Amino acid sequence: MRRPALVAVLLVLLITGCTDADEEPEADPSAQESPSPSATPPTSSPPTEPTSTPPPPQQRVSPDDARIGIAVDAVEHLAGRIGPRPGTSPAYFQAADWVEGQLIDAGWDVRRQRFPTPAGFSWTAPVEAGPSVNLIASRGDVRPGKPWLLVGAHLDTVPKAPGAEDNASGIGVLLTLADALADRRSRLPVVLVAFGSEEPRGEADDDHHYGSRAFVDSLKPEQRRSLRGMVSMDRVGVGDVLPIKSVAEPSALRAELVRSAARADVETVLETGHESSDHESFVDEGMPGVRLGGTSYGGYHSESDVPSVINPAQLERTARTVLAWLR
Numbered sequence: 001m002r003r004p005a006l007v008a009v010l011l012v013l014l015i016t017g018c019t020d021a022d023e024e025p026e027a028d029p030s031a032q033e034s035p036s037p038s039a040t041p042p043t044s045s046p047p048t049e050p051t052s053t054p055p056p057p058q059q060r061v062s063p064d065d066a067r068i069g070i071a072v073d074a075v076e077h078l079a080g081r082i083g084p085r086p087g088t089s090p091a092y093f094q095a096a097d098w099v100e101g102q103l104i105d106a107g108w109d110v111r112r113q114r115f116p117t118p119a120g121f122s123w124t125a126p127v128e129a130g131p132s133v134n135l136i137a138s139r140g141d142v143r144p145g146k147p148w149l150l151v152g153a154h155l156d157t158v159p160k161a162p163g164a165e166d167n168a169s170g171i172g173v174l175l176t177l178a179d180a181l182a183d184r185r186s187r188l189p190v191v192l193v194a195f196g197s198e199e200p201r202g203e204a205d206d207d208h209h210y211g212s213r214a215f216v217d218s219l220k221p222e223q224r225r226s227l228r229g230m231v232s233m234d235r236v237g238v239g240d241v242l243p244i245k246s247v248a249e250p251s252a253l254r255a256e257l258v259r260s261a262a263r264a265d266v267e268t269v270l271e272t273g274h275e276s277s278d279h280e281s282f283v284d285e286g287m288p289g290v291r292l293g294g295t296s297y298g299g300y301h302s303e304s305d306v307p308s309v310i311n312p313a314q315l316e317r318t319a320r321t322v323l324a325w326l327r
Contacts, residue, residue, distance in 0.1 A: 001014075004265045006213055007167070011285060012255060020189030026161040029174065035079060049203070052236065055261070059183075059185070059186065061186050061317075062181035062184075062323065063320040063321075065174055065180035065181075066178055066180060066316055066319035068315050068319060069175060069181055070172065070175050072172065072295060072315065074168060075164050075168040075172045075237065075310050076199055076307050077113065078081070078095055078098075078164075079168045079306060079307050083162045084158075084159055084160055084161055084163065085155070085163065086156055087127075087196045087197030087211070088117050088131065089127075089128075093133070093210075095195070096133055096135060099121055099135055099171060099224055099281065101146070101175045102175050102178070102304060103137045103192070103214065106179050107183075108137040108138065108173040109137065109138055109140060109180045112133045113134040113135075113215060113218065114132075115134070115200070115211065116210075117131070118131060119201070120202045122199055122200060123158040123301050124159065124160060125158075126159075127297075132211060133211075134193055134195050134211045134214065135194040136215070137191065137193070138190075139181075139190075142191060143189070144222055145225075146225070146226055147188050147189075147227075148190070148223075148227060149189070149190050149227075149229050149231075150191045150192075150227060150229070150282075151322060152192070152194070152278055153193075153194060153233040153320075154171075154175045154194070154196070154232075154234065154277075154278055155194045156196055156198055157199065158200075160299050161299075161305045162305055164237070164305050164308075164309055165235050165237050165300075165309055165310060166301065166305055166306055167234055167235060168307075169238075169293070169315060170223060170232075170234050170236050170293065172193060172315060173233050173236055173315055173319050173322070176319045177192065177319065181312070181324060181326070186326040186327065188228060188326075189325060192194060193215060194211045195293070198212065198277070206275065209280060212278035212279070212280075212282070215281070224286070224287055227288070229288045230255075230287060230290045230311040231290055231291075231292060231322060231325070232277045232278040232279040232289065232290070232292070233299075234278070234291055234292070235293040235297075236292055237312075238297045238315055239295030239297075242266055242269070242310070242314070243270075244257050244270055245272070245292075247273070247280060247283045248272065248273075252288065253269075254290050257292070257321065259319055264317075264321050266317045266320055266321050277294075279291045280319075292322070295314075
């Protein structure tokens with residue numbers, strides 16, 4: 001081969017090799033985004049060899065990730081140590097401080113949403129007006145207009161009730177989920193919410209669910225449209241079968257939860273026409289919502305709602321079902 005031809009071939013090979021080396025790999029759509037406003041933008045000529053070992057890929061959440069001891073400890077702390085905690089009481093804010101600390105320790109970003117709650121009569125005793133708070137936990141991966149999921153549980157109780165089943169059980173499972181998701185990724189971004197002032201303060205339809213209604217009112221139109229499902233965990237520590245309750249039938253979200261429970265080997269019972277939990281606030285505004293829990297028990301809204309009524313196996317069934325749904 002003549003020398004000019006050889007030079008031309010080498011130049012072509014050199015140009016082709018440089019183009020392939022500089023081309024960026026296609027982004028993984030399932031990978032979580034971790035925005036950092038202060039991060040330095042990448043240079044235009046990254047090194048071809050990594051300077052350090054990349055972190056291992058994040059695993060998907062599994063029902064086996066449920067660490068139910070977290071839920072049992074939460075029930076003991078909230079109902080056994082703090083006790084009754086109506087949504088505007090000092091005990092409620094003590095409980096909120098503790099739950100917020102648990103969520104932060106699990107690696108979540110927590111925002112407090114303050115809202116007013118009126119005075120009223122809650123089951124057996126009067127309750128005072130005042131502010132309450134929702135605890136809204138996220139991991140920075142929720143994007144405006146993009147699909148997301150929400151799991152919630154109310155933190156308050158009626159007066160005089162320690163609230164082990166109603167609803168330290170739901171908060172305990174919420175903390176279990178926070179721990180299970182801390183180093184795992186779900187199919188969609190997840191927001192966890194501990195709602196305040198869920199318990200009724202009167203007989204009318206609007207005399208309850210103050211925290212979840214405040215949360216819904218704060219959602220922008222694109223957030224409402226992109227919410228793919230809200231699950232309210234309310235009284236999930238009693239019984240051997242997990243109730244799945246919806247406001248109306250049919251419910252595509254309820255069907256999803258039924259399939260998820262089956263994958264987690266959890267027996268369920270379906271009930272329709274139930275509006276007595278925070279999922280109703282979402283359903284009333286056209287968003288998908290379902291409640292887990294609600295088995296009848298003797299200590300309901302009374303001094304007898306103590307940690308000993310809780311069946312840890314039922315807490316685990318609930319956690320496994322929700323984790324299967326988030327997967």
